[in-house]
Amino acid sequence: MSILVDKSTRLLVQGITGREGSFHTEQMIAYGTHVVAGVTPGKGGQWFRANSKRVPVFDTVKKAAEATGANTSIIFVPARFAVDAVYEAADAGLPLIVCLTEHIAVQDMISVRAYLDTKNTRLVGPNCPGLLTPGEAKVGIIPGYIATPGNVGLVSRSGTLTYEVMDSLTRRGIGQSTCVGIGGDPINGTSFIDVLELFEEDPQTEQVILIGEIGGNAEEQAAAYIAQQMTKRVTAFIAGQTAPPGRRMGHAGAIVEGKSGTAEGKIAALRTAGVQVAEHPDQIVDMIA
Amino acid sequence: MNLHEYQAKRLFAEHGVPIPEGDVASTPAEAREIARELGGKVVVKAQVLTGGRGKAGGIKLANSPDEAEEKAAKILGMSIKGFTVRKVLVDEQAPGIEREVYLAVLIDRAKRLPMIMASAAGGIDIEEVAEATPEKIFKVHVNPALGVRYYQTTYLAAEMDLPRELWRDFHKVVAGLYACFKANDASLTEINPLVITSENRLLALDGKMSVDDNALYRQSRLAEMRDVDEETPAEREARQSGISFIQLDGNIGCMVNGAGLAMTTMDVIKLFGGEPANFLDIGGGARADQVATALRLILSDPKVEAVLVNIFGGITRGDEVAMGIIEALSQLDTNVPMVVRLAGTNAAEGREILKEANMETATTLSEAAQKAVAAAGARN
Secondary structure, three states: OOOOOOOOOOEEEEOOOOHHHHHHHHHHHHHOOOEEEEEOOOOOOOEEEEOOEEEEEEOOHHHHHHHHOOOEEEEOOOHHHHHHHHHHHHHOOOOEEEEOOOOOOHHHHHHHHHHHOOOOOEEEOOOOOEEEEOOOEEEEOOOHHHOOEEEEEEEEOOOHHHHHHHHHHHHOOOOEEEEEEOOOOOOOOOOHHHHHHHHHHOOOOOEEEEEEEOOOOHHHHHHHHHHHHOOOEEEEEEEOOOOOOOOOOOOOOOOOEOOEOOHHHHHHHHHHOOOEEOOOHHHHHHHHO | OEEOHHHHHHHHHHOOOOOOOEEEEOOHHHHHHHHHHOOOOEEEEEOOOOOOOOOOOOEEEEOOHHHHHHHHHHHOOOEEOOEEOOOEEEEEOOOOEEEEEEEEEEEEOOOOEEEEEEEOOOOOOHHHHHHHOHHHEEEEEOOOOOOOOHHHHHHHHHHOOOOHHHHHHHHHHHHHHHHHHHHOOEEEEEEEEEEEEOOOOEEEOOOEEEEOHHHHHHOHHHHOOOOHHHOOHHHHHHHHOOOEEEEOOOOEEEEEOOHHHHHHHHHHHHHOOOOEOEEEEOOOOOOHHHHHHHHHHHHOOOOOOEEEEEEEEOOOOHHHHHHHHHHHHHHOOOOOOEEEEEEEOOHHHHHHHHHOOOOEEOOOHHHHHHHHHHHHHHOO
16 A cells, blocks of 8 residues: 555656656656556647657547546646646546646636635645655656655655655665655645645555645644644654745745744644654654664 | 835735825935925835834935935935845825724635735734734635625724724725735735824825746736845846855855755754855756856855755756866866765766865765865864
């Protein structure tokens, strides 16, 4: 077991013929992910070739899903068109959409969320590295070689910081059940709590690492959930302890506004909830080993 | 992107929010002329993108054009929290202020909806109100499909005990502020204070507005309002090169890929007793020339006594980063020590390229940070 993606994932790639889409489709196929279809409007009928595999390209998600039985979509579409791509995948009835695109306007995300609430679709992202279940499926851009199968669930708001932690886990021989990047935007599809719930229910996952950062109060809400609902051990790290207030630290969501969203507040909330909080990423592995 | 008060208030006014008559001046003579047109009794307000202007002496009343010129001369050129005042807003004085309230539209991340926040305790820092008397703050959420409804503004007006004869006008102000928020892809529109004048009218005396950078592609008018004087030249160059760069006060420059890892690198430097000189994210898949630009920007800060390069390659390739470092060093005359930690994609190739450059390397982030802190310390 694992969460969200595994060997039964039948992946559809929106934007498969683009620069990022084609490169990462090859990488995902090389990892063993079942990529069953691609969508690029205007290029329906073509084939996407990667190594020895051929993936059919369709004009619309609906057509692609009907023809191939795709059950998950990944979006590699530029920001201006990504919102439309999310609506299209949700409208086609796909249960899981993973959107990697960065720089989607926040008011667009408000509308997307309101629409998704009327559908049985889960969105992961945007502005995220996607997710990876070691040995089963890679849906996104997390480098495959830093993952190893095991029992630690990982959920993170950051991309490369996730790689850093996965890599140190793997080098110490500690495997992962599933690694999920939920993205660094102020409004996203899947929250920490959504993923914690899934890890709590997943028999393979024995303990969880949560990687947060400054801005918003998602970590505080996660802390409240952990205190009330979680039986599995959680270890956390919060990035941005030295970030100055009022400045956006790269991610649209990473900003200390007034007195809210500080690392101190998040660390205190997590510790109160019984979560062990590491001072630096290398320490996480010592804490869970 | 944050807008100046005069820009924010003009945008509010386009959506029917009443604002004082006024105009913006860059010289004392211009301030005098505006004051003359407004009849003499004005307030001269520094236009800088930071709070606390009043306490810093950046807001002054003037009762004649002469006085407005004199006050503007004092305020222009002043430094407020490191920002130089280049413009002043000259507004007519409000006839008499009966009450001050707070009103804002912002995004509630947890509810994933726009939210209207109002408080009868206006004119002071809302953070202080939220801390000392949270019960004085009232909130309603806006469903974007429905917009601001009358019952919602009635609730806010009644809770704040606004005079009943102003409830209709108050609804217009709230609906206007929300319309402005929506039309301009704002992440914040704020009036503090919204006053009730002695003539029993509502008036937005101050205005603050932040626009979502990710929406500027469809808000070209707002993109042109960016005040480039508020960025350091290095920050401006970084923005134009697609590098995320924020200058800080420390002495250890950092170059990292990814925002979360960049923040973490700063934190770890601090943990081992150093002070980061900047936040810098070269982004995903940076090429050698971007790496070279990043290094040049870091070294343009004379406070920098050591540089820590921390790259965990996913899309970004270690050899590209190494070539960028070599390229930058071939153009720069620097003796600032550097510690490089390369991991991930093509890290081995990258380390090979850097071998000849005789550079300190590290395998973990903690080790890299300790070496950088030691290198910076050794120079003192």
